[in-house]
Amino acid sequence: MAAVATEALRVPRSGGHGRARPREERLSVLRFAWPAAALLTLTVVWSLYLLAFGFSKGADSTDPEYGKYWYTMLAINLVVLFPGITLANFRLASTRCRVCTAQLAEAGAVAPAHEMQHHWTFLGILLTGTLSVLGGFAIAIGGDAAWHQSALRDTSITPIHTFSFYGFAPLSFLALVTSYVYARTRLPGLWGPSRGVSVAFALLVGGALFGMVNFTFNEFGHSMWIFEELFTYPMHWPFVLFGLPNLAIFAIAVTSLLRVATLVSAERGTLTEPVGAAR
Amino acid sequence: MTIADPSVDLPAIRGDEPREWPWNIAIALVLLFGGVGLMVAAFSLLAGDWNFWTDWKDSVFWPLISAATALFPLAAVQYIGWRLFRVPAATLLALAFMIVWLASQPLGFQGLTKYPANFTWPATVIPLAILLDVVLVHSRGNWIVTALVGGFAFGALFYVANYYLIAPFLQPVVTEGKYLTVANLQGFELHRSATPEYLRQVSVGGLHTFAGQLAAITWLFTGAVCMLSYGFGALIGRWFGVWPIDRFLKRT
Numbered sequence: 001m002a003a004v005a006t007e008a009l010r011v012p013r014s015g016g017h018g019r020a021r022p023r024e025e026r027l028s029v030l031r032f033a034w035p036a037a038a039l040l041t042l043t044v045v046w047s048l049y050l051l052a053f054g055f056s057k058g059a060d061s062t063d064p065e066y067g068k069y070w071y072t073m074l075a076i077n078l079v080v081l082f083p084g085i086t087l088a089n090f091r092l093a094s095t096r097c098r099v100c101t102a103q104l105a106e107a108g109a110v111a112p113a114h115e116m117q118h119h120w121t122f123l124g125i126l127l128t129g130t131l132s133v134l135g136g137f138a139i140a141i142g143g144d145a146a147w148h149q150s151a152l153r154d155t156s157i158t159p160i161h162t163f164s165f166y167g168f169a170p171l172s173f174l175a176l177v178t179s180y181v182y183a184r185t186r187l188p189g190l191w192g193p194s195r196g197v198s199v200a201f202a203l204l205v206g207g208a209l210f211g212m213v214n215f216t217f218n219e220f221g222h223s224m225w226i227f228e229e230l231f232t233y234p235m236h237w238p239f240v241l242f243g244l245p246n247l248a249i250f251a252i253a254v255t256s257l258l259r260v261a262t263l264v265s266a267e268r269g270t271l272t273e274p275v276g277a278a279r
Numbered sequence: 280m281t282i283a284d285p286s287v288d289l290p291a292i293r294g295d296e297p298r299e300w301p302w303n304i305a306i307a308l309v310l311l312f313g314g315v316g317l318m319v320a321a322f323s324l325l326a327g328d329w330n331f332w333t334d335w336k337d338s339v340f341w342p343l344i345s346a347a348t349a350l351f352p353l354a355a356v357q358y359i360g361w362r363l364f365r366v367p368a369a370t371l372l373a374l375a376f377m378i379v380w381l382a383s384q385p386l387g388f389q390g391l392t393k394y395p396a397n398f399t400w401p402a403t404v405i406p407l408a409i410l411l412d413v414v415l416v417h418s419r420g421n422w423i424v425t426a427l428v429g430g431f432a433f434g435a436l437f438y439v440a441n442y443y444l445i446a447p448f449l450q451p452v453v454t455e456g457k458y459l460t461v462a463n464l465q466g467f468e469l470h471r472s473a474t475p476e477y478l479r480q481v482s483v484g485g486l487h488t489f490a491g492q493l494a495a496i497t498w499l500f501t502g503a504v505c506m507l508s509y510g511f512g513a514l515i516g517r518w519f520g521v522w523p524i525d526r527f528l529k530r531t
Contacts, residue, residue: 027301051390123305130309134316138379141323142387145331146399149471150392160387196527203519228472231327232344243320247519249313250359255524257306 025113027120035128039171043135046163049073050143058159059151073162077170085174093181100186110189112263118186119256119263125182129175130249133208136168137243148229156219165215173208180205183252190259200251207245214238311375314368318352318376330401331388333448334466338438338494341402343501346437347508349404350411350430354512357415358422359520367415373408377401397448398465406440407433426509434505435498 057069097118100110143160151158157166180201183191191198221235322330325348329335353369360368380401388399414429448462459467 029301032301032305047386051386054391120301120305123309127305127309127312130312130316134312134319134379137316137319137323138383139386141319141380142383142385143391144387145323145327146387146392146394152472196529198523199526199528200523202528203523231324231331232329236324236327240321240324243317244515245519246313246317246320247355247359247516248523250310250363250520251523253306253309253313254363257302260302 025117027116031117032120032124032127035124035175036131039128039131039135039175046167047139050159050163054143054147054159055151061155061157070157070159070162074157074166077162077166082170082174085171085178089174089178089181092178093185095185097186112266115187115189116260116263118182119260122179122182122187122256123253125175125179126249126253129172129179129204129208130246132168132172132175133243133246136164136172139164139168145229145231152227153222153229156223165219169208169212169215173205173212176205176208179252187256187259190255198252200248200255203245203248204252207242207248211239211242214242311371314352314356314372315375315379317355318349318372319379321352322349322376331399332466332471333398333400333445333462336402336441336445336448336462339497342434342437342441342497343504345402346407346434346501347504349402349407350433350505350508351512351515353404353408353411354426354430354509355516355520357411357425358513358516361415361420362517362521367412369408369411369415370405373404377403377405394469398469400444402437402441403444404440407436410436422513426506426513430506430509431502433502433509435502437501438494438498 053069057063057065060066061070099114100118103110103114139160144164147158147160180191180198183198183201184193188194191201217238218235222229226233226235322345326345329341329345335341353372356372357367357369360366360371384399384401385396388394389396410432411425411429414432415425418424418428445462448460448465450461452459452461452464454464
């Protein structure tokens with residue numbers, strides 16, 4: 001398990017059981033849930049837009065109105081949403097937490113309560129990544145199968161694809177990249193540069209990336225060879241292959257959980273060694 | 280002592296102090312949706328149309344393909360849940376998966392294209408996942424026994440578990456002088472782009488000469504395939520969910 005200085009974690013117990021934490025130490029639901037809430041809001045908006053304009057304005061890609069209703073949404077995704085998240089990631093990567101920096105300078109270690117705040121935020125970002133992966137596939141089940149088996153396809157940028165291939169797929173990749181950047185910069189003890197590149201994150205982010213790339217192969221195959229949309233065609237099997245690394249989220253979440261358990265033990269004054277340490 | 284040791288103390292997930300329970304919920308949400316994402320991807324792209332349309336739900340390929348492809352994600356998450364938390368997680372995943380599928384499917388099938396819900400209902404894997412968890416717990420975490428007994432039961436009982444769902448659509452109908460099932464009639468009335476192709480595929484094969492033995496043979500074969508599927512799923516769970524813990528590619 002992560003080599004951490006347990007001496008710095010021997011926090012004297014300042015309060016009894018049941019005494020409320022100071023405000024800055026409390027686990028805020030908003031802090032955890034706001035990225036996932038934003039994603040769910042986007043999901044609802046996209047779903048309602050699909051239901052409203054999917055067939056009425058999206059059945060014929062050569063129709064001038066198709067551009068107005070669907071290429072606009074594509075442009076919003078490609079020009080506003082994804083570059084915005086990418087820029088936020090650059091900002092995240094180039095900055096460090098000021099509180100952590102101050103605590104390191106003052107005491108040589110980050111306070112357990114503050115580190116737990118970072119773990120709390122990290123789990124919220126991770127949840128957003130998993131929800132966006134799930135959202136992509138859920139839209140694909142409900143919408144794509146029905147769409148292609150009834151309306152066939154006359155373009156790769158169908159209404160469903162606008163929100164699935166060019167919406168959730170890049171979102172899931174960006175969300176998982178954000179989780180890695182956050183972990184690397186705000187939780188350096190577990191995932192910082194000194195430890196190298198985490199295999200679990202490489203699997204998770206790599207799976208999302210290759211899954212996104214596989215959409216191009218999929219569309220090429222449908223355009224050139226198989227116009228129909230049987231979901232069970234072997235051409236779709238690489239999506240399953242690139243979905244398997246999604247399981248690496250268990251490895252990442254458990255690593256964070258064990259660190260939190262160590263911090264909790266430190267706060268209680270019962271810590272003897274990092275929880276889950278290999279002997 | 281490593282994380283996989285059952286005696287490793289994880290006070291944060293015991294929840295014995297009120298202020299620690301948020302971590303339990305946060306972790307549970309992350310892991311649950313992560314597992315459901317894989318299950319949705321695997322099941323919709325491997326079983327796919329067998330789970331979308333009633334007329335695809337025949338007595339041979341439906342149980343065979345659906346059971347084998349549903350089992351390996353369940354096995355993977357069950358393995359990870361047992362190794363890391365001593366929780367038989369297959370039932371939890373199956374339940375979450377069914378909720379997500381039934382919540383997302385109406386958007387496309389009913390919302391966009393107006394296919395009726397009694398034509399696009401999915402198969403259930405919940406009772407089979409319960410069985411899988413029971414075998415794991417009673418075997419005290421023996422993976423071989425779970426694969427052989429639990430995996431076999433999962434496959435062999437798939438059709439039995441879903442029979443009450445498919446039975447109304449197997450009722451005979453005579454239309455235009457032809458003897459059909461209700462599911463067949465639904466398929467002819469509700470057009471899809473690839474419908475004739477599947478009917479050609481499923482109508483080929485010497486198994487149809489075995490008449491009444493067809494179901495039993497299929498169930499046995501499905502059970503055997505599912506034993507392998509369970510093993511594959513457990514391996515996937517180990518390689519992707521457990522092995523990467525605390526492993527790093529290189530120092531940068």
